[in-house]
Amino acid sequence: MDENTTKKEKFMDKPVSRREFVARFSSVAAAGVAGAVMAQAGVPSRLHAKEKVRLVPSKGVVMVDAEKCIGCRSCENICALSHEGAVGTALSRIHVLKDWREPGSSIEAEFHPMACRQCPNPLCALACPVNAITADPKTGARVVDQEKCVGCELCIAACPFYPPRIKINRQAKKAFKCDLCGGDPLCVKVCPASALTFVTSKHGV
Amino acid sequence: MANLKGYAGKILKVDLSSGKISTIPTTRYVPQYIGGRGIATRIYYEDVGPKVKAFDPENELIFMTGPLGGTLAPGASRLCLVSKAPQSYPSESVADSNIGGDFGPTLKFAGYDGMVIRGKASKPCYLMIEDDTVKILPAEGIWGKKTLEAQRLLWKKHGPDAQTLIIGPAGENLSRIAIILHQSGCAFGQGGFGAVMGAKNLKAITVSGNGSVSMADPKGVIELREHTMKLVGPKNGEVKKGFLGHEYKNVAGYFQHWLDEGGMETGLHKFAKQGKAKMGIQGCYGCPFGCRTTMKWADGMNLTDGSTQCFEAFGYWQHWYKWSDVEGIAWEWNTLVNDLGINSTEVTALYWLIQTGREEGFLTKANTGWDVDQMGKEKYDNGKFINCEFFYQHLNDIAYRKGFGDHVAEGMARLADYIAGDKKFGEKRARAKYHYNLLFPKVGHAGGYRTHFNAINYGPMFYSSMAYGALGQRDPETKHIDNGFHNPFAYQPPVKKYLKTEDEQWHKMVPVLMKQLVGTDKPAIPPGFEHAEKAVRLYWQLNLETDCLQVCDWLMNDLRAIRFWSMWTEDGFGDIDLPRKFYNAITGLNVSRDELWESCERIFTLERAIACREGRRRVDDDYNNDWYEYGKNAGVQPEGLPGSGVVGRSKGRAYEPEKLRIVLDRFYELVGWNKDGVPTAKRLEELGMGDVAADLKKRGVLA
Structure with a gap:
C-alpha cells in the first residue's frame, strides 16, 4: 500500500499524459485483476482479504459525443453545485479535458468530456479494501458509501481511465464519483450542445 | 459580511520589486463595490495616483473576478483588468478590459477573487499560482517566445489544467498596442496592457485551482440556470421559436449561426463546405451559448487550428477584404496577431491609413520601407501563401519594433501624429490625421481607441x-x-x-x-x-x-x-x-x-x-x-x-x-x-x- 500511495501522490502532483499514465498504472490495474483471480481461487491476498465483489450492471450511463462538446464546463459546474453546494472543477464528477500541450493539438479547439463509464466489472470497486463502492439499487450506478470510505485512494489508482473517473475530496478525505444523480443526470440536462446523453437499459448497459 | 458566499474571500497582492506576496480580505470591498470592475476600480483609486505613468513600477495590474464568476450564471467566465492604459491618447489614463475563457473561474477555485500586481521584477519572470502556493519564477525559456508556444511550454510544466495569461514579443517590447492573451483568442486587447506586463518584466501568469467556492442557495442557482435555458437558443438538434416567430435551429457559434440563418458567408464557410475545414462551436466557462467558432483544417492546409470570434481578430481583416476573397489569409492573420501579441483592432485601423495613404500619396514604399502596394494582393492557394512579403513584414516589424513598425507600435493615435509631423511623408501628410479622426471619433482625454465598427455608418444610432x-x-x-x-x-x-x-x-x-x-x-x-x-x-x-x-x-x-x-x-x-x-x-x-x-x-x-x-x-x-x-x-x-x-x-x-x-x-x-x-x-x-x-x-x- 505504501508503494501504491507513493505512486499515486506523484501522479496527483504532476499531471501525466495518458500514455505515461497507462505505463505507470498498468501494474496497479494488473495487480487488481490478478488479485481478483487469486481471490476467486481462494488464495488470500492483501487487497482481497475481503468478500468477493460482483456488482449488477448499471441501468444507465452518461455517453459523451466529444465532437459536439463546446468546452463550456457547465456539466462540471452543475455536478459540483448539486452534490456539494459549491462550484469548483475539483469537486466535479465529470471532467472536461482540455489538453493542448503538443504542438499538433489545436488550442481551444479540442475538449473531451470525461464521464464515468459505470463499468460492468468496476476496478474501483474491486480495489476498495472496505467494499465502499456498490451498485445503487435503483439506478445501478456505482456509488461510494461515504460512511464506509476510508479515503485510501486505491480506487483512483485502479480506475483504468485518464483522468480517473473517481476522485478524492481533499477536505473530507473521501472518494466520490458519478451517481447518475439518482437516475436523472443534471450534466445531461444542462449541456447546451447536446454532447451528453443518458443511455439506459433495464438489462444493464 | 465575513460569511458572504460566492466570493473566494481574499485578493492576492504581489509586489514584483520586493518579491513580497500577501493577501487582503475581499470583505474590505464587498458588498459596496460588488466585485470585478467595482473592486478593481476602488483598488486603483487607492493605489494608483494621477501622476503615475503606465510603465512605472507603481502602476498596478488589477485583475478581478466577480461573485457570479465560475458559477452557472450564463457567461460566468469573465475576468476584469483595470490599470493605467498606455494606449490612451493624448495622455495615459485609467481603462478597463475583460476576457472570457477559463482563467477567472480557475483563479477563484485557487482561492482568490483577484490579483493586484505592482512593482518591477529585476529580470524576466512569470507568476505561478497553485492554490496557496504562489511563486515568482524566472521566465527563462519562455521570454522572447510567441504566445502559443510559450503557453504550451507552461502547460508542459504545470499541467494541462493550468490557465495562462501571457504576453508576446509586442508586450515585451513595450508596444502600446500589445495584448495579454489567454489560450488562443481571449485577449485583454484595448488598453495596451500587454506592455504594462512587459514593463514589469512579467511574461506570464499561470493558475491552477483545486479549491471551491460555496453558494448560498445551490438549488436556487440550478433553478435559475433552467430559467436561463428558456431564454437562450435551442440545444443542438432542436428547434425553437423565437421573436417574430422565427425558428432557431442552432444554439450558437456566430459563423454557424449566420450560415444557418442565411446571413453572411465567409471564406471560412467556403473552406468548410469544400471539406477543407471543420467548424465547431466553443464556449467560455459556463456558457450556454458558445459564440466562438473553432476551426480544424484538413491535411495540407498549412494553417494553425484554433478558435475565433467574429468581432475579435479576423473579422476585421475579412471586412477589409470584402468578406470572402481572402480565406486562408484572414485566418493566418488572426493567428499571427495573437501569436505576436498585437491588438488586432488597432492594426485594422492601420490598413485604413495605408489604403488612404497610398491613394493620396502620404504613405509609400519609400517612406515606410514596406511594400504597401502589395497590401490586399495576398493569396492563399492550397497550402501556399503567395504575395505575402508585406503581410509578414509589417506584423513582425510592429511586434519587434523595427523601422516604420516602431511607430505603429505606439498606436494609431501617435502614429497619425508622427506621419502628420514628419516632412518625409510629403505635402498631404496632414490627411493622416483626418483619416485617423474618422475611425477614432472621440476627442480629448481617454481618446486613442477606435470604434468597434466604423462609427460613422453603423454608428451610435441614438x-x-x-x-x-x-x-x-x-x-x-x-x-x-x-x-x-x-x-x-x-x-x-x-x-x-x-x-x-x-x-x-x-x-x-x-x-x-x-x-x-x-x-x-x-x-x-x-x-x-x-x-x-x-x-x-x-x-x-x-x-x-x-x-x-x-x-x-x-x-x-x-x-x-x-x-x-x-x-x-x-x-x-x-x-x-x-x-x-x-x-x-x-x-x-x-x-x-x-x-x-x-x-x-x-x-x-x-x-x-x-x-x-x-x-x-x-x-x-x-x-x-x-x-x-x-x-x-x-x-x-x-x-x-x-x-x-x-x-x-x-x-x-x-x-x-x-x-x-x-x-x-x-x-x-x-x-x-x-x-x-x-x-x-x-x-x-x-x-x-x-x-x-x-x-x-x-x-x-x-x-
Whole structure:
C-alpha cells in the first residue's frame, strides 16, 4: 500500500499524459485483476482479504459525443453545485479535458468530456479494501458509501481511465464519483450542445 | 459580511520589486463595490495616483473576478483588468478590459477573487499560482517566445489544467498596442496592457485551482440556470421559436449561426463546405451559448487550428477584404496577431491609413520601407501563401519594433501624429490625421481607441448611445450595450426576413427596448432625443452590472433584452433582472433592482472621479468635427472601408453636436455631476464615498 500511495501522490502532483499514465498504472490495474483471480481461487491476498465483489450492471450511463462538446464546463459546474453546494472543477464528477500541450493539438479547439463509464466489472470497486463502492439499487450506478470510505485512494489508482473517473475530496478525505444523480443526470440536462446523453437499459448497459 | 458566499474571500497582492506576496480580505470591498470592475476600480483609486505613468513600477495590474464568476450564471467566465492604459491618447489614463475563457473561474477555485500586481521584477519572470502556493519564477525559456508556444511550454510544466495569461514579443517590447492573451483568442486587447506586463518584466501568469467556492442557495442557482435555458437558443438538434416567430435551429457559434440563418458567408464557410475545414462551436466557462467558432483544417492546409470570434481578430481583416476573397489569409492573420501579441483592432485601423495613404500619396514604399502596394494582393492557394512579403513584414516589424513598425507600435493615435509631423511623408501628410479622426471619433482625454465598427455608418444610432460612448473611459461601444443599434442585420439575420422596411423595424424594435429601459414607447432616436439621458444612465448601470458581477455582456445583453429584444423569446422580452437573481441566490443577499443599480452608479461615479483626478472634464466628452461632418454625408459605406457597400444606418440622420451636449447636460444633472462633468461632493457622499470627495477637494478638482 505504501508503494501504491507513493505512486499515486506523484501522479496527483504532476499531471501525466495518458500514455505515461497507462505505463505507470498498468501494474496497479494488473495487480487488481490478478488479485481478483487469486481471490476467486481462494488464495488470500492483501487487497482481497475481503468478500468477493460482483456488482449488477448499471441501468444507465452518461455517453459523451466529444465532437459536439463546446468546452463550456457547465456539466462540471452543475455536478459540483448539486452534490456539494459549491462550484469548483475539483469537486466535479465529470471532467472536461482540455489538453493542448503538443504542438499538433489545436488550442481551444479540442475538449473531451470525461464521464464515468459505470463499468460492468468496476476496478474501483474491486480495489476498495472496505467494499465502499456498490451498485445503487435503483439506478445501478456505482456509488461510494461515504460512511464506509476510508479515503485510501486505491480506487483512483485502479480506475483504468485518464483522468480517473473517481476522485478524492481533499477536505473530507473521501472518494466520490458519478451517481447518475439518482437516475436523472443534471450534466445531461444542462449541456447546451447536446454532447451528453443518458443511455439506459433495464438489462444493464 | 465575513460569511458572504460566492466570493473566494481574499485578493492576492504581489509586489514584483520586493518579491513580497500577501493577501487582503475581499470583505474590505464587498458588498459596496460588488466585485470585478467595482473592486478593481476602488483598488486603483487607492493605489494608483494621477501622476503615475503606465510603465512605472507603481502602476498596478488589477485583475478581478466577480461573485457570479465560475458559477452557472450564463457567461460566468469573465475576468476584469483595470490599470493605467498606455494606449490612451493624448495622455495615459485609467481603462478597463475583460476576457472570457477559463482563467477567472480557475483563479477563484485557487482561492482568490483577484490579483493586484505592482512593482518591477529585476529580470524576466512569470507568476505561478497553485492554490496557496504562489511563486515568482524566472521566465527563462519562455521570454522572447510567441504566445502559443510559450503557453504550451507552461502547460508542459504545470499541467494541462493550468490557465495562462501571457504576453508576446509586442508586450515585451513595450508596444502600446500589445495584448495579454489567454489560450488562443481571449485577449485583454484595448488598453495596451500587454506592455504594462512587459514593463514589469512579467511574461506570464499561470493558475491552477483545486479549491471551491460555496453558494448560498445551490438549488436556487440550478433553478435559475433552467430559467436561463428558456431564454437562450435551442440545444443542438432542436428547434425553437423565437421573436417574430422565427425558428432557431442552432444554439450558437456566430459563423454557424449566420450560415444557418442565411446571413453572411465567409471564406471560412467556403473552406468548410469544400471539406477543407471543420467548424465547431466553443464556449467560455459556463456558457450556454458558445459564440466562438473553432476551426480544424484538413491535411495540407498549412494553417494553425484554433478558435475565433467574429468581432475579435479576423473579422476585421475579412471586412477589409470584402468578406470572402481572402480565406486562408484572414485566418493566418488572426493567428499571427495573437501569436505576436498585437491588438488586432488597432492594426485594422492601420490598413485604413495605408489604403488612404497610398491613394493620396502620404504613405509609400519609400517612406515606410514596406511594400504597401502589395497590401490586399495576398493569396492563399492550397497550402501556399503567395504575395505575402508585406503581410509578414509589417506584423513582425510592429511586434519587434523595427523601422516604420516602431511607430505603429505606439498606436494609431501617435502614429497619425508622427506621419502628420514628419516632412518625409510629403505635402498631404496632414490627411493622416483626418483619416485617423474618422475611425477614432472621440476627442480629448481617454481618446486613442477606435470604434468597434466604423462609427460613422453603423454608428451610435441614438443620442443616448452617442452620449454613452462619449462618456466612456475607452472606445465608444465598449460594452455592446447598444450593439443591436449598429448592426441588427448582421447580428440577427431574421429581422431582414420579417421586417422589410426600416420603419417597420423601428416600429417593432424600439418599443420593446424603450418600455423596458425608460418606461416609454417614445424612442430616443434622432431627431427626437427625449429621455436620452435616462437611457444613458441605464446603459451605465447595466454595463457596470455585468462588469462587476462578471458575466459576459455579449450574452447577458441578449438575455436582458437590452439590444432591442431578446431574439430567442417569442415576445422579445428577456429577463432584465437575470444577473441580480443570480447575485442574490449566490451570495445570499437580498438586493433589489434599485439597490443594485445604485451600487453600479457608485462605481461609474468613482470611475468618473478617477478620470477627473487624471484631468478629464466635460470638453473630453465629445466627438471630433471631422467625424460629425463626414457623418452628415455618409450614406453608403465607401469602397474599401470595413463593411463596404452596406447601406449606412445613419443615412439621413446627421448628428448635431449641440443636441449631444444637451443630452450630456441633462445627464450630468441626473447623476449629480456638476456642469463641468465632475461628480459633486454631495453626490459622492450620498454614495458613501466621502473620502473621494475630500480627495477631489484637496487636489482642487472640486471647489
